[in-house]
Amino acid sequence: MIYLDNAATANPKAPGVGEAMVRCLQDYNANPGHGGYHLAVQATMAVFGARASLSRLLGVADPSRLVFTSGATAALNQAIRGSLPESGAHVICSAWEHNAVLRPLWDWRSRTGGTVTILPPRDGYPFHPDDLERAVRPDTALIVLNAASNVTGVLTPVVAVGEIARRHGIRFLVDGSQVAGHLALSLQDLPIDLWACPGHKGLLGPQGVGLLYIRPGIELQPLIVGGAGFDSSREEPPDEAPERYEAGTVNTPGILGLGAAAEYLLAQNPTVARSREITVLAALQEGLSRVHGVALFTAQDASRGVGVVSCRIAGWSSGRAAEVLDRQFGICVRAGLQCAPLAHQALGTAPEGTVRISIGPFTTEQDIDAVVRAIARLAEHPSNTVQLGSVPIA
Amino acid sequence: MFTGPTVLARAFRLLEDGGYPCAVVSAPDGGSPCGLAVAVRERDRQSILAVLQALGAAPTRAVSSEPGDPDAWEYAPKA
Numbered sequence: 001m002i003y004l005d006n007a008a009t010a011n012p013k014a015p016g017v018g019e020a021m022v023r024c025l026q027d028y029n030a031n032p033g034h035g036g037y038h039l040a041v042q043a044t045m046a047v048f049g050a051r052a053s054l055s056r057l058l059g060v061a062d063p064s065r066l067v068f069t070s071g072a073t074a075a076l077n078q079a080i081r082g083s084l085p086e087s088g089a090h091v092i093c094s095a096w097e098h099n100a101v102l103r104p105l106w107d108w109r110s111r112t113g114g115t116v117t118i119l120p121p122r123d124g125y126p127f128h129p130d131d132l133e134r135a136v137r138p139d140t141a142l143i144v145l146n147a148a149s150n151v152t153g154v155l156t157p158v159v160a161v162g163e164i165a166r167r168h169g170i171r172f173l174v175d176g177s178q179v180a181g182h183l184a185l186s187l188q189d190l191p192i193d194l195w196a197c198p199g200h201k202g203l204l205g206p207q208g209v210g211l212l213y214i215r216p217g218i219e220l221q222p223l224i225v226g227g228a229g230f231d232s233s234r235e236e237p238p239d240e241a242p243e244r245y246e247a248g249t250v251n252t253p254g255i256l257g258l259g260a261a262a263e264y265l266l267a268q269n270p271t272v273a274r275s276r277e278i279t280v281l282a283a284l285q286e287g288l289s290r291v292h293g294v295a296l297f298t299a300q301d302a303s304r305g306v307g308v309v310s311c312r313i314a315g316w317s318s319g320r321a322a323e324v325l326d327r328q329f330g331i332c333v334r335a336g337l338q339c340a341p342l343a344h345q346a347l348g349t350a351p352e353g354t355v356r357i358s359i360g361p362f363t364t365e366q367d368i369d370a371v372v373r374a375i376a377r378l379a380e381h382p383s384n385t386v387q388l389g390s391v392p393i394a
Numbered sequence: 395m396f397t398g399p400t401v402l403a404r405a406f407r408l409l410e411d412g413g414y415p416c417a418v419v420s421a422p423d424g425g426s427p428c429g430l431a432v433a434v435r436e437r438d439r440q441s442i443l444a445v446l447q448a449l450g451a452a453p454t455r456a457v458s459s460e461p462g463d464p465d466a467w468e469y470a471p472k473a
Contacts, residue, residue, distance in 0.1 A: 036418060044402070048400060049407075064398075228398065238398055240398050
């Protein structure tokens, strides 16, 4: 089996993740922050250790500004809903956003009558900074952009956008789902206010845990309130982060698994890891570009993208192509709209979408050769001429 | 008002890494740990105070005074 859907979730996970989760269930099986006996304190310290490791990895000096969530979607919902007023405001995003951003915005818009400006692609850019500047209004409360598209992998100029946001005094939220773990980051040095990401993609942790970085001085309305384990007589949730945003029992096994992944990534040389990703991505792009009948949607220069390539294969629907790649070639890729419908409208690939191939740190050159060869076979045999299982492999 | 577990854990780790073993103090409501008891050498008191206050923690009262251990404080922040 060749797994090339790392933009959906990393496979395999970092070494040590599974062991850390099992150790948690066996050794720290108490509720962190919700008890003063020794086992609960051990669990509390273990969760803090994971938070501290992730803070080092992501460049956050104060670990309390890194909130654990159930995933990027929960983090984005907290950031968006916790930032926007219940009436009369304006938000700017791009056509490249995931539904984890778009659907909270559509929901907010329908409930409050707020407005959303979607920046279109222009002049070969995912969006043009001039369009962003022009879209700013006096009531603009939030700019939300991903750090890289989950359809094409193209990186967003986060620093340039952040400087525009700062100049206008607008809160800036970054969906870092496709970038965390891929690029060396120092979140506190970026001109951003909020950063959301999952733990199970580039960070190589388990599913069910994500992160929201909240810059010091930024306060959000908590999305979920409940027990914090302390200050129980108050009617209001705690004032302090991260507990203000972590009501209830946190996902301790998931957090400790993610902490182990962070320790693994901290032990790697980020420059070497990124260089390797660029090399493997460039090989994939180059290999597919040589296949007649394949249209690519990806960063023109691999150094300006993360490990994602979308493609269309002449004569094949994306779904059918992915099905044959799986069943006949043992290659796992993602077909369809990848939860980013506006991106596919912008690319002209809606409603069917694309075949998305996404690499990870453990993807080999042999994996790339195999998927390029398989797609070349498909391109030679349009789907309406074959039955499942009958595409010649060699 | 008591501190959350993250500030407490951070203070705990800083103190222990600095050679000051801590004991965790539970909240009066029987809930989570809310403070730390730690013996601090007089000459280090001000620098440790500064670090803890930067974390949002601050000492509230001395909890013990034993021979050779004259400066044990309980840290229950934001009192």
